[in-house]
Amino acid sequence: MTLLQKPEPALEADRRPSPMPRPALSDDPAAAGPAAADHAPGGAAADHAPGSAAAADQLLTGRTAERYRSEVTAAVARTAARVAAAERPFTGIRPAELAPAVDAVDLDRPLPDADAVLEEMDELYLRDAVWFHHPRYAAHLNCPVVIPALVGEAVLSAVNxxxxxxxxxxxxxxxxxxxxxxxxxxxxxxxxxxxxxxxxxxxxxxxxxxxxxxxxxxxxxxxxxxxxxxxxxxxxxxxxxxxxxxxxxxxxxxxxxxxxxxxxxxxxxxxxxxxxxxxxxxxxxxxxxxxxxxxxxxxxxxxxxxxxxxxxxxxxxxxxxxxxxxxxxxxxxxxxxxxxxxxxxxxxxxxxxxxxxxxxxxxxxxxxxxxxxxxxxxxxxxxxxxxxxxxxxxxxxxxxxxxxxxxxxxxxxxxxxxxxLTLRTLGPDGIGELLDAAVNLAETAGTLVEAEPDFELAAPVQLSTVVFRFRPPGGSEDAADAAALRIRRALAAEGTAMVAGTRVDGRHWLKLTLLNAEATVDDIRAILDRVRSLGTRPNGGAA
Missing domain, CATH: 3.40.640.10 (Type I PLP-dependent aspartate aminotransferase-like (Major domain))
Known part of the structure; x- marks a missing residue:
């Protein structure tokens, strides 16, 4: 049985006692006081702002379980579509470009429905998200996530x-x-x-x-x-x-x-x-x-x-x-x-x-x-x-x-x-295979860097990070230092690949952090080729 298959309901029902019905306090809402009357159909609580849902309808309860399923499914579908369509790890948007749209949101005035809320989320977040699952994301210690863990995330958030x-x-x-x-x-x-x-x-x-x-x-x-x-x-x-x-x-x-x-x-x-x-x-x-x-x-x-x-x-x-x-x-x-x-x-x-x-x-x-x-x-x-x-x-x-x-x-x-859920689905060996693939790719990347005369490796590759820089033969330390900063800035601006930066012995270097089992040697070659191309430009390709 996979994580997404439903258990046999009869077996579950057979081993648990029937739920006790909640006793009715009164058939007359008015007899239970004004609060109960407000929550009755047509009561005062129903007179909420036009186009917005009643606050109580937003709580996950037995009454709203189907609504929860529908809205979460819609959000998952939208996210899955973005993941599938991502052609690069980042759009390159800058804080000054995105901030006005975020600042313009009036948090005191809710949107009319869930579709509008998801549309806004897509515009402010998903459209310009940094996609760690993309094979040319190689910046920080961010990993693509396994699906069983995402199933667990949905469950634990709902049960809370x-x-x-x-x-x-x-x-x-x-x-x-x-x-x-x-x-x-x-x-x-x-x-x-x-x-x-x-x-x-x-x-x-x-x-x-x-x-x-x-x-x-x-x-x-x-x-x-x-x-x-x-x-x-x-x-x-x-x-x-x-x-x-x-x-x-x-x-x-x-x-x-x-x-x-x-x-x-x-x-x-x-x-x-x-x-x-x-x-x-x-x-x-x-x-x-x-x-x-x-x-x-x-x-x-x-x-x-x-x-x-x-x-x-x-x-x-x-x-x-x-x-x-x-x-x-x-x-x-x-x-x-x-x-x-x-x-x-x-x-x-x-x-x-x-x-x-x-x-x-x-x-x-x-x-x-x-x-x-x-x-x-x-x-x-x-x-x-x-x-x-x-x-x-x-x-x-x-x-x-x-x-x-x-x-x-x-x-x-x-x-x-x-x-x-990850261990019960993949087992430890499955996790190990994903990590081994990343470590193997990093070792290959280190070999590629060492083989190129215009690249330098800062230290032997030991896990899944590769610290390197672009420095053509005869190039000075200062020139390599400045190029590393320009190259990283240019890559981030175009979003075709994401690499990190660090300082080694007071100098700026670039860093690949590889944790994606689906990234290939061709992806590494493409990143290195782009680094070289940007590094040979007078301004490192910076805008």
């Missing part, structure tokens, strides 16, 4: 479960927990591992480092005479160690946790842009000599720019020697756990104290879908707070599974459903 407590989610809680267990097993974190879904990699990193901070503070309070020190008095000595290619959310997390940006000590990388273990050891030793406390080592499994994977086992050894928490940011590279060809690149991740995984990157899920995993379930207690009105301590004593006990978020979507 909130994953903070059992009494708001029921089976959704258990399904999320099962997926956390599956992910922890794939990473080799051990039988005591646990975790929770989050909104994205930055949030997962923040929670991981929050736990690391509280773990370090607990250690400091065991020092003589410090057991009564308040938190602010203990933060000044804490340091975080991350490579110079790590994600900026490490610095943001340090600031949010009260440590400051300067609490992050950046560690040099090798030629492959991976953290240098010897440099990490030196940085940890120098920090200790200054009387600082190593709070955490953040190793990256898939840097945003280069896809580089730090030597995880060596990082784990260094962290253990210095008593530091090891957090692995695998937001990008975590999908390798499904790869039969490249899984070994994550060797050493099983020694992590916490791990970030973004399913909305290399698991081909819609935004948002991420998770924080921890090797010891007890460490999640650092974020537990009991509120009598939501998750009282008595519920924990009764082993009622309230996910808010593990999360820095309260209200959370059932994003796990998207991954659940």
């Amino acid at each position: 479960s909130s994953l903070d407590t059992w009494d708001q989610s029921a089976g959704a809680t258990l399904m999320e927990r099962r997926l956390i267990r599956w992910t922890a097993d794939r990473l080799g974190l051990g039988p005591d591992a646990d975790g929770v879904f989050t909104s994205g990699g930055s949030t997962s990193n923040l929670q991981g480092l929050l736990i690391a901070r509280n773990h370090a503070v607990a250690g400091l309070r065991r020092e003589p005479g410090r057991d009564r020190d308040r938190l602010p008095e203990l933060l000044g000595r804490l340091r975080i160690f991350a490579s110079e290619a790590s994600h900026f959310s490490v610095q943001k997390s340090a600031a949010l946790l009260g440590l400051g940006y300067d609490a992050v000590i950046t560690v040099p990388t090798d030629r492959q842009r991976r953290m240098d273990p010897a440099a990490l050891e030196q940085a940890l030793a120098a920090s200790a000599a200054r009387g600082e406390t190593p709070m955490a080592v953040v190793a990256t499994a898939g840097t945003t720019d280069f896809g580089s994977i730090d030597p995880l086992a060596a990082c784990a050894d260094a962290a253990a020697r210095h008593g530091a928490w090891l957090h692995v940011d695998a937001a990008y590279g975590g999908g390798l756990m499904t790869s039969r060809r490249h899984r070994s690149r994550l060797a050493g991740i099983e020694a992590a104290d916490s791990v970030t995984v973004d399913y909305h990157k290399t698991f081909f899920q819609p935004v948002s879908s991420s998770a924080l995993l921890v090797r010891s379930a007890a460490s999640l207690g650092h974020v537990t707070y009991y509120a009598d009105y939501l998750n009282p301590a008595s519920a924990a004593a009764e082993e009622i599974p309230n996910q808010v006990d593990k999360s820095i978020q309260t209200t959370r979507r059932f994003d796990a459903l998207k991954l659940w």
Whole structure:
């Protein structure tokens, strides 16, 4: 049975009791008071503004279920048509061109019907959307999404479960927990591992480092005479160690946790842009000599720019020697756990104290879908707070599974459903095949770049990103620097392809981020040819 086939209704009806009818309070609307009379046919509530629907008719209820089906179907049809017709990843529209149309909308005056609303949405959003499914979209870590996950998105949005407590989610809680267990097993974190879904990699990193901070503070309070020190008095000595290619959310997390940006000590990388273990050891030793406390080592499994994977086992050894928490940011590279060809690149991740995984990157899920995993379930207690009105301590004593006990978020979507349906349809190997195709294409793209005398490769291709630039023989650094900016601007303006940009050693480079299994070598050649064509123009093709 596919996801879109209907179950046999008789079987479902046979195993559930018949629904109890709702008792009628009165046959006379007036007897129930003025509010009931207003909702009766012809009552005051029916006298809404001409051409607009009554507010209550917009709620998804048993009464409006068919309307919901019709309007969602219309929106899906319109979106599917746009996806099928997209000839390029972007129209090239500029903010100044689109903003007037958005600003002109009077949000205090609703449109007359659903068709008009969808027409406006098409004009303001779909017409100029950036299409990640297009094979020549190669800019950021945005993936085309699998259809089972989109089915899950439709379901979870309609049911609108909130994953903070059992009494708001029921089976959704258990399904999320099962997926956390599956992910922890794939990473080799051990039988005591646990975790929770989050909104994205930055949030997962923040929670991981929050736990690391509280773990370090607990250690400091065991020092003589410090057991009564308040938190602010203990933060000044804490340091975080991350490579110079790590994600900026490490610095943001340090600031949010009260440590400051300067609490992050950046560690040099090798030629492959991976953290240098010897440099990490030196940085940890120098920090200790200054009387600082190593709070955490953040190793990256898939840097945003280069896809580089730090030597995880060596990082784990260094962290253990210095008593530091090891957090692995695998937001990008975590999908390798499904790869039969490249899984070994994550060797050493099983020694992590916490791990970030973004399913909305290399698991081909819609935004948002991420998770924080921890090797010891007890460490999640650092974020537990009991509120009598939501998750009282008595519920924990009764082993009622309230996910808010593990999360820095309260209200959370059932994003796990998207991954659940994906696994039940494709299986892990299917996800791995999609990722392997992207990695293979990136390796081929790197080979093509290296073979051309007027292109340079910034680092070996390690995952699915290719950092390169156009620099003809004899061209200066300054000329290549300026050309990279002009080329990217021109590509965005014409919309025929989308590439990203970054800085490497102070210079501007271009970047291909490849996550589309349907992109081909011909697509890569076309992008490179266009880059060359724009690069040979005096102004890089800029308007």
